[in-house]
Amino acid sequence: MSGFGALLAQRLRRDRMQVPLWAVGTALLAYLSYVGVAQSYGTEADREALLSTVMANRVILLFRGLPSGADDGAFMLFLILPFLVMMAAFMSTFLAVRHTRADEESGRAELVGATAAGRLTPLAATAAHGLIAGAILAALTTLAYLAVGLPVTGSLIAGCATGAAGLTFLGVGLVMGQLFRTPRAANAASVWIVLLTYLIAGIGSALGTPTSDLQRLESSWLVWLSPFGWAEQSRPFADDAGWPVVLCALVGLALVGLAFALQSVRDLGSSFVAERSGRPAARPALASPMALVWRLNTGALIGWAIGGLLTGMLATSLSAPLQETAASLPSVEAILTALSAGGSLEEGAVVIFFTMLGILAACCAVQVICRARQEETHGTAEIVLAAPVDRARWLADYVVVAFAGIVIVVASAVVGALLGIASLDDPDWSLMTDVLVTGGGQVAAASVFLVITALVFVLAPRLTIPLGWTLVMVGMILGLFGPLFGFPDWLVNLAPIGVAPTMTSDGVDLKGLWWLLLAVAVGATATLSLMRRRELAADG
Structure with missing residues (x-):
C-alpha cells in the first residue's frame, strides 16, 4: 500500500x-x-x-x-x-x-x-x-x-x-x-x-x-x-x-x-448513522455564546450526572455489606476507619465513593474544556469570535459551563445518596452531613483540574486533550489508590481529591481547602488574562 x-x-x-x-x-x-x-x-x-x-x-x-x-x-x-x-x-x-x-x-x-x-x-x-x-x-x-x-x-x-x-x-x-x-x-x-x-x-x-x-x-x-x-x-x-x-x-x-x-x-x-436534522431557525435561547456552549455540552453533562447519581446511591446504600465485610476482616475495617478519620464505617464508605465522585466531576470539566479545543481546531470557534465576542469571554463561557457541570455531577450524587439512605431498613439521616461536606470538598478539588486544563489550553493548546486527561489519571492513582497502595501522605496529598475536606469525629476537617481555593482563583485569573493575548491555534 x-x-x-x-x-x-x-x-x-x-x-x-x-x-x-x-x-x-x-x-x-x-x-x-x-x-x-x-x-x-x-x-x-x-x-x-x-x-x-x-x-x-x-x-x-x-x-x-x-x-x-x-x-x-x-x-x-x-x-x-x-x-x-x-x-x-x-x-x-x-x-x-x-x-x-x-x-x-x-x-x-x-x-x-x-x-x-x-x-x-x-x-x-x-x-x-x-x-x-x-x-x-x-x-x-x-x-x-x-x-x-x-x-x-x-x-x-x-x-x-x-x-x-x-x-x-x-x-x-x-x-x-x-x-x-x-x-x-x-x-x-x-x-x-x-x-x-x-x-x-x-x-x-x-x-x-x-x-x-x-x-x-x-x-x-x-x-x-x-x-x-x-x-x-x-x-x-x-x-x-x-x-x-x-x-x-x-x-x-x-x-x-x-x-x-x-x-x-x-x-x-x-x-452510517445520520445526524439529527437541525431546526431551520435557532431558538431564542441560543442567542448568546454561553447558550451555545451549554447546547454543545448538554449530552456530556447528562451522562456524567447519571454517573454521579449512581455513585451517590452506592455511597450510602452499601453500608450493610461493608459492615459484614469489616466484621469478618479487620484490615478492611482499619482502612475504612482511617479514611473517615476515626469515624464510622458508613462515613468511610462516603469518603471512598465521593473521592471517586471527584474524579467523575473532574472528567466532566476536562471534557468541556477539551470541547473548546475541538471547536478551535475545527474552525467553528473562529465563526463565534467573528461576532462581537472577545477571546477571554469565549473561553470564560466554557469555564463557567465546566464549573456548572462539576456542581451538577456533585448535586446528582447528593440526590443519589439521599435515595440510598431512604432505601435502607434503618436509615441514618446523619450521613447527609458527611455527604454534603465531602461533596462540597470535591467541588473544589475537581475545579483545580478544571483551571489547570484551561491554563494548558491557553499556554500549550496542542497538549490540552492529552495532558488534561493525563492529569486526571494521575490524580486518580494518587488520591484514590494511594492509600490502598501505601503511598506516603505527602504524595497522596498532591492529588486535589486527596486533600478535599471531610467530616471527622471532631467536626469538619478542612484539610487543604484553602490551597484548593487559592489554586482555583489563581488559575482562573491567569487563564482569562493570558487568553486575551493568545491568537487562535487551529492546527491540531
Whole structure:
C-alpha cells in the first residue's frame, strides 16, 4: 500500500506522548496494586477472609474482577484487572477515533486521499498503530508483574489479556468512527460501550456460582458478552488460560475487518448513522455564546450526572455489606476507619465513593474544556469570535459551563445518596452531613483540574486533550489508590481529591481547602488574562 509507512510514522509521531503515558500509567498501576495488596492483605488468611465475604455480598463484584483464589497474584488481579482493561480500552478507542473520524472532520483525510495512498491505507495505518500501542502496553504491564517477582506464565497471560482486550476496543473505536458523523459522537459511543461492557462483566460475576470453599467463582453466561469478562476468564496466576486472550484478539481483528468493510462502501465524510436534522431557525435561547456552549455540552453533562447519581446511591446504600465485610476482616475495617478519620464505617464508605465522585466531576470539566479545543481546531470557534465576542469571554463561557457541570455531577450524587439512605431498613439521616461536606470538598478539588486544563489550553493548546486527561489519571492513582497502595501522605496529598475536606469525629476537617481555593482563583485569573493575548491555534 503506497504511503503506508509514512502514514504509520506520522501517527506514531502524533501520539509520541499519549501512548507512552497510557502504557506507563497502566503498568505503574499494575505494579503499585501488587505492592498495595502485599501491604494491606499480607497474609493468605486475610485474602481468604475477604474473598469469603465477597461471596456473601456479591454487589462488591460490580466493581472488581473475578475471584480465582487467595494466591497473591490471583487476588491482586481480582482487585485491579478491570481497571487495567479499562485504561487499555480508553487508550485504544481514543486512538482509533483520533486518527479516523477526527481526521475526516479536520480535513486531513481528504488531503491524504488526494495522494496515491488510497482510501484504505490511512485506516490500515491506524489499525497498525493501535496494534503497536496495545503491544507496548501489554509488554510494560507484563514487565511490571515480573518486577514484583510473580511467575512468568501468569505475568504473560495477565499482560496479554490486558493488551488483547485493548485490541478488541480498538476495533470498537474504528467501527464507531465509521458509524458516526463526528469524532465527539464516535468517542461518546465508544466510552458508553466500554462502561456498559464493564457493568455487564460485573453483573455476570455477581450472578455466578462460588466454589464450596468460597475462594473462587464461576461466572454466569453474561460475562461472555463483555471483553472485560473474556480477560478475566484467563484467570492469570490461577489457571493461566490462553484461549480467552485469543478470543479477545480474534474479536478485535474481526471488528477491524468490519471497519475496513464499512470504509470501502462509504464516501469520505459521510456516516452510517445520520445526524439529527437541525431546526431551520435557532431558538431564542441560543442567542448568546454561553447558550451555545451549554447546547454543545448538554449530552456530556447528562451522562456524567447519571454517573454521579449512581455513585451517590452506592455511597450510602452499601453500608450493610461493608459492615459484614469489616466484621469478618479487620484490615478492611482499619482502612475504612482511617479514611473517615476515626469515624464510622458508613462515613468511610462516603469518603471512598465521593473521592471517586471527584474524579467523575473532574472528567466532566476536562471534557468541556477539551470541547473548546475541538471547536478551535475545527474552525467553528473562529465563526463565534467573528461576532462581537472577545477571546477571554469565549473561553470564560466554557469555564463557567465546566464549573456548572462539576456542581451538577456533585448535586446528582447528593440526590443519589439521599435515595440510598431512604432505601435502607434503618436509615441514618446523619450521613447527609458527611455527604454534603465531602461533596462540597470535591467541588473544589475537581475545579483545580478544571483551571489547570484551561491554563494548558491557553499556554500549550496542542497538549490540552492529552495532558488534561493525563492529569486526571494521575490524580486518580494518587488520591484514590494511594492509600490502598501505601503511598506516603505527602504524595497522596498532591492529588486535589486527596486533600478535599471531610467530616471527622471532631467536626469538619478542612484539610487543604484553602490551597484548593487559592489554586482555583489563581488559575482562573491567569487563564482569562493570558487568553486575551493568545491568537487562535487551529492546527491540531
